[in-house]
Amino acid sequence: MKQRISIIGSGFSALAASCYLARDGYEVTIFEKNKTVGGRARQLKKEGFTFDIGPTWYWMPDVFERFFADFNTTPETYYTLEKLNPAYSVYFGKEDYITIEDTLEKICIAFEKEEPGSSKQLMKFIDNAQNNYDVAIKDLVYRPGVSPFELVTPVTMKKIGQFFSTIKKDVRKAFKNDRLAMILEFPVLFLGAKPDDTPSFYSFMNYADFGIGTFHPKKGMYQVILAIEALAKSLGVTIKTENSIDKIIVDNGKAVSIVTNGINYKSDIILSGADYHHTETLLDSKYVQYSQNYWEKKTFAPSSLLFYVGFDKKLKNVNHHTLFFDVDFDVHAKAIYDTPKWPENPLFYASFPSITDDHAAPNGKEAGIFLIPLAPGLEDTPELRTLYFNKIIERFESLTSQSVKKNIIFKESFCVNDFINDYNSYKGNAYGMANTLLQTAFLRPKLKSKKVSNLYFTGQLTVPGPGVPPSLISGKLVAELIKKHHSN
Template identity: 70%
Template sequence: MSKSIAIIGSGFSSLAAACYLAQNGNTVEIFEKNDSLGGRARRFKEKGFTFDMGPSWYWMPDVFERFFADFGKKPSDFYELDKLDPGYQVIFEGGETIEIGDSLDKIYKIFDKEEENGAKKLKKFIDNARDNYDIAIKDLVYKPGVSPLELVTPKTITKLGEFFSTVDKDVEKEFKSEKLKQILKFPVLFLGAKPSETPSFYNFMNYADFGLGTWHPKGGFHEVIAAMVKLAKSLGVKVNTNANIDKIEVKNNTATALEVNGETLNFDTILSGADYHHTETLLDQKHRQYSEAYWNKKVFAPSSLLFYIGFDKKLKNIKHHNLFFDVDFNEHAKDIYTTPKWPDEPLFYANFTSITDPSTAPEGHENGFFLVPIAPGIEDTEELRGEYFNKIMTRFESLTEQSVQKNIIFKRSFCVNDFVEDYNSYKGNAYGMANTLLQTAFLRPKLKSKKVNNLYFTGQLTVPGPGVPPALISGKLVSELIEKN
């Protein structure tokens, strides 16, 4: 039977759910508090530069293909994809670089160059990662997290030990080169936790990286959002911006309405793709599932200090994606997870889409996106932002052997306070709740409220976890739960 469904937020999970629910004949309406769509994947343009505000790594292309195929479409119906070669480069102390090419053969050669039998070791590691990817995508991530039995399949039973070891242990056991170890531990940071806290099974992210490659949607990552909005509207979804939700109204333990900009609007079902913790604050206390103590105990993915920068010249010695691992990886991780504070010497990441996609900057210019991962909930001031900007730009100039600061013609920063202000993000986290052993699958906050009928959740704080592909899957999973009820 057709339902009227309100969806809070317009990120990947919300848009995915909207498409599935509308396809099934429901009346679907999205409410986005900001003036543009996409949630963390918003875009802005300034002085001829185009900046993606959030996600910039297009990994796991098969998940995007599967999403669009559910509607008889392909990604290429909406946007053009380029496979990057190299996918990214890693810059170490002294400016030494390692490029991760666009094929396993190229990457095997790099590993052999860095370490005796490096290719042989990597092949064994990647073969296991490929098996895990297959199991994860086919058996696990498309499950709604309602029961521990979802994790029990003939294939997962053979992998049981990998849920009790860690990525860190596996990498340390196999490889000697510190550089290669850092490269292999890097992909799990997308899952929001230290490699030493991430179950070995999640090494499938290494297959996503090396085996499936890194891609770029022409025009920027927001083109994926634009595609999903176009699809949603074609299915009849109504979209509202500047629509702030003040309250979720509950009668007889059933969600019945939203208060939007002071106006009460009635719906059969309410789905929130906004921050889970924030969504529960829109309910009276007695209707909330999780206490403040519960949220405070959880391991959250990092927040970020971001800089969007326009340069009036082309830069040298950089690639589309660049990881600056010239300082201690473990010390920075401690400053995020163990004793949360601003890092003394931060690792950082920078991308320049204009290198491979000239449409994102004026001719002869470069657009830069710089990211420093930091602990959620720490102090955020303009002074600290300025201090860290100087730190990373000084290192950037030294490591890439060029002067760039005097060539900056546009700069904007975004940090903890902005994540809270723009996305109602718990403690200003950027990626949601980490995928540690005790925060996996059925141990994550539920897609369906346990206390309020017809109230559902989707996104990076619930199942299956942080990242863009999991957000697409989360939208599908919650739409299936809604259809069952």
């Protein structure tokens, strides 16, 4: 008899885990609360426009290649990938922006133009970042966070100082130009922490950015979800949507079944790719590993206020990915991490996938996604959403020298309350738990429950951390752990 595994949720990590487990001979069923698979990586379709609701950046293509290679296939079998040029642009003032192109050579020219001599420093910085990338992404992140000794290798011992310095310190030491420093500090926001709280070792994100580049899957990031879903089904995984989990049944300290829509599904092993904190609320209190106090003390990655906007014309002076850093970065960061509140003048990010991809909008129109990073747990009202949309759209018009307000066909928003309602997300966070020094590797919530046998976790609140590539890796790590403990 095959061992039965019930997986809660169908985000990147859960789908990835399902593929490995089905391949290894388990009978795998995924239970997803929403109507479609993908967890946070869903799609919004409206009036001929298509938006990725969740992730919009495709970085670290090698991690996706490694995932598909584990099943003797390739990403290209499922979707078409295009390298973006430019990768993105960053606005600092009215019609004042720096464009990051698709090769390190071109980026060096842009840096040199901004600050003579800076390209030499950049090459040195990226060389170290590449070295960190080789250590982290090719080795360390594929370890299950079970023991501190996983981080102790001959290579990491040489880099020990980089765990105790910060990205901000390193960047500011090498680059005196504030604008260039901000561009180098921005990628760690994907790790969910401030540059001055993120260990230097995480500069590998800069190599992902400048050394490898930014890509776009044709028809959007959701194609990656559809690819992994197709792979999972080809391996025999059953997927049940509109199945919200009401309870995890534990008998004698052992997870034995889940209850959804009034039906009890017996399971030999239960794996949750849903929000970690939420999953533990499905257990009787004596089986909860991490108290409310534990979660309260953790540094969470931001939540977001997102807008999905259909424009009736093509926009100018923007790229597929455009960042707006025309206000004080540190002040906004304080409003997220130090004294959580709605930021007075927020930084924001905008994505216009229809610049690259004609599937994103009808001919002659533009699809726009706008994102403001926010502290999780903030009050979220329709009035606040409207206020902040007006704030950023006015700045957008001024900075890019065009009027767009009258060209809006529709706008949809997504914020803290939606993250809670749609994903059971703790405090409505968007990216999981930040990768600070004290929340790295074995210091993150564990893949295996300490109190319930046969209960496992995967996703952005556990190892290796936030982001799409780490989520794929998390799925692999937990599948390996399950196989180790439950070989057929």
